[in-house]
Amino acid sequence: MSNSQTLKWQSLSNDHHLAPFSDFKQLKAQGPRIITHGKGVYIWDSEGNKILDGMAGLWCVAIGYGRDELADAASKQMKELAFYNTFFMTAHPPVLELAKAIADLAPAHMNHVFFTGSGSEGNDTVLRMVRHYWALKGKKDKKVIIGRVNGYHGSTVAGASLGGMSGMHEQGDLPIPGIVHIAQPYWFGEGGDMTPEAFGIWAAEQLELKILEVGEDNVAAFIAEPIQGAGGVIIPPASYWPKIKEVLARYDILFVADEVICGFGRTGEWFGSDYYDLKPDLMTIAKGLTSGYIPMGGVIVSDKVVEVLNEGGDFNHGFTYSGHPVAAAVALENLRILREEEILEKVRAQTGPYLQQRLSELSDHPLVGEVRGVGMLGAIELVKDKQTRERFKDKGVGMICRGHCFNNGLIMRAVGDTMIISPPLVISKEEIDELVSKARLCLDLTLAELEANVA
Ligand SMILES: *Cc1c(COP(=O)(O)O)cnc(C)c1O
Numbered sequence: 001m002s003n004s005q006t007l008k009w010q011s012l013s014n015d016h017h018l019a020p021f022s023d024f025k026q027l028k029a030q031g032p033r034i035i036t037h038g039k040g041v042y043i044w045d046s047e048g049n050k051i052l053d054g055m056a057g058l059w060c061v062a063i064g065y066g067r068d069e070l071a072d073a074a075s076k077q078m079k080e081l082a083f084y085n086t087f088f089m090t091a092h093p094p095v096l097e098l099a100k101a102i103a104d105l106a107p108a109h110m111n112h113v114f115f116t117g118s119g120s121e122g123n124d125t126v127l128r129m130v131r132h133y134w135a136l137k138g139k140k141d142k143k144v145i146i147g148r149v150n151g152y153h154g155s156t157v158a159g160a161s162l163g164g165m166s167g168m169h170e171q172g173d174l175p176i177p178g179i180v181h182i183a184q185p186y187w188f189g190e191g192g193d194m195t196p197e198a199f200g201i202w203a204a205e206q207l208e209l210k211i212l213e214v215g216e217d218n219v220a221a222f223i224a225e226p227i228q229g230a231g232g233v234i235i236p237p238a239s240y241w242p243k244i245k246e247v248l249a250r251y252d253i254l255f256v257a258d259e260v261i262c263g264f265g266r267t268g269e270w271f272g273s274d275y276y277d278l279k280p281d282l283m284t285i286a287k288g289l290t291s292g293y294i295p296m297g298g299v300i301v302s303d304k305v306v307e308v309l310n311e312g313g314d315f316n317h318g319f320t321y322s323g324h325p326v327a328a329a330v331a332l333e334n335l336r337i338l339r340e341e342e343i344l345e346k347v348r349a350q351t352g353p354y355l356q357q358r359l360s361e362l363s364d365h366p367l368v369g370e371v372r373g374v375g376m377l378g379a380i381e382l383v384k385d386k387q388t389r390e391r392f393k394d395k396g397v398g399m400i401c402r403g404h405c406f407n408n409g410l411i412m413r414a415v416g417d418t419m420i421i422s423p424p425l426v427i428s429k430e431e432i433d434e435l436v437s438k439a440r441l442c443l444d445l446t447l448a449e450l451e452a453n454v455a
Contacts, residue, residue, distance in 0.1 A: 002031075003047060003275070005281050013032050017081070018154075033046075038061075038064075038065025039064075039065050040424070040426070041053055041064055041423060041427050043065065049410055051412065052410050052435055052438065053424070054405075054412050054423050054439075055422050055423070059229055059260075059287050059422045062334070062343070062426075063293045063334060063337050063424065063426055067291075067315040069337060070291065070337075072400075073330050074294065077328075083110060084325060085316055092323075094323075094326075095328045096326070097332055098113075098332050102285070102298075105270045105335070106283070107274065107279065109302050109303055109304070110280075110283065111303055112303075112306045113298050113299070114236045114301060114322070116299070116322055117322070117324070118154070118296075118297045119153075119260035119286030119299060120153070120297075121155050121156065121158035122154075122260070123156070123159045123298050124157075125317060126158075127158045129305070129315070130221040130254050131220055132315065133220075133254065133305055137311040138310065141217055142217060142218060142219060144218050144220060145219075145222075146210050146214075146223070147161075147163060147180070147224070148183070148228075149182070149183055149184050151184065151225060151230060151231060152228065152230035153258055157176060158176070160175075161174045161176045164184070181423075183203050184236065186228075186231070187200070188369065188370050188381050189232075196238075198341065200236055200237030200240035200243065200431045203236070203237075204241075206235060207222060207244060207248075208247045211251050220253065221282075222253060222254075222255055224244075224258065225258045226275065226278065227272055227374060228272075229260075230261075233421075233422070235374055241278060243328075245279075247353070255279070255282075256281065256282045257273045257280035257284070259273065260284055261287060262275070262421070263283065263285045263289070264288030264289055264338065265425050266425070267374050268348035268352045269348070281301075282299050284298075284299055290424075291334045294326060295321075295327065312444075346425075347376055347425050348375070349431060351427060352366065354429050355378065355435075359430055359436060362436065366447060368385070369381040370391050376427070380418070380420075381417065391417055397450065398415065399414050401418070401443065404442040405419075405442045410442065412442070419439075
């Protein structure tokens with residue numbers, strides 16, 4: 001089937017490449033699909049197939065593929081100053097201009113940025129920064145960080161520990177000490193007989209119970225994604241964030257919003273914290289910051305925290321590539337495009353509502369138990385019984401559906417039996433129509449395959 005170029009690349013993969021989040025043996029048996037180029041919301045594989053990328057790469061390609069402006073910004077900066085560090089009392093223009101541009105977009109009380117090379121490194125920074133903050137305030141015991149089951153905060157030791165992915169904790173003896181987890185606000189999967197509203201309150205109350213169990217004097221921070229991404233585009237019931245805010249107001253702990261997915265327009269607002277009116281003390285960023293054109297992450301820090309850190313002497317933390325000039329130049333150009341092309345405004349007023357309306361039409365499908373979404377995020381729950389929300393057991397329905405999607409020119413990701421999408425923010429209404437009709441076709445093919453297997 002495959003052409004000789006594809007086979008050549010696949011053999012290079014077999015012989016030399018260890019791919020992230022992959023079953024190495026299965027990957028060898030099957031061979032990776034080779035993606036060769038992209039334009040707008042589409043990518044092409046080495047067999048010449050054109051595929052609508054419903055996941056924007058990995059949630060990151062906000063402005064779409066193939067924008068010359070970002071390549072030009074990188075090229076210009078590489079020629080000007082390819083690298084210099086931001087350690088030991090030096091800086092360079094792009095990192096300073098980017099810090100200012102981000103501070104202008106962030107909530108009013110957040111005006112400083114610590115740069116990293118990725119979201120995971122951002123959350124490693126969070127862990128060290130919040131503990132350092134409390135130590136400087138004379139409260140060395142305030143060390144414990146509360147995360148959530150099935151949250152995702154990256155794959156470094158701190159990131160995977162702060163996250164609540166059991167498959168990640170099983171490998172490498174995680175979480176590290178000083179990190180605990182509470183239930184996630186996943187009504188469809190775990191809400192049982194409760195209404196979504198009651199379940200949202202229950203899930204938020206778990207934060208208070210955990211603070212009391214650990215002791216307020218031992219808790220440094222609570223970290224959460226405004227909307228869980230990798231966990232399955234889990235949109236909390238409307239009661240959840242207001243109740244969490246009530247709990248946070250009662251206790252002296254820091255709140256960290258992991259904005260790696262929600263940040264830079266995914267919800268139609270600049271940050272998920274704007275969408276839900278949260279007032280975080282720190283926000284982790286990455287992905288959409290550069291539209292994925294080059295790696296970059298960071299932590300946006302509130303004035304309250306900066307004031308304390310300012311009095312603390314050296315912060316003994318940083319990465320060679322913190323604030324990398326080429327990454328900063330690309331990020332600046334990406335933010336310029338997001339602003340000047342009014343991409344968020346379009347998501348908020350036009351394409352976001354249109355995507356949600358079109359996606360919701362899939363609710364009538366026999367396999368679909370729920371469709372939910374916000375802005376340019378969506379999830380489709382695949383179930384055996386629409387009324388009771390009962391799942392298919394051990395059939396891998398999500399992966400079956402994902403396979404049909406890939407073979408029919410659409411990338412949707414499967415998280416268990418939840419199909420998720422997060423297309424480029426620049427997707428047009430016509431492209432949304434294509435996405436939804438392909439999704440319906442693939443749901444039909446999945447159902448047909450399930451029925452054939454039963455017969
Ligand atoms: C992707 C992601 C991370 C990790 O970012 P990397 O750049 O992969 O290290 C952290 N938090 C959230 C919410 C993410 O989606």
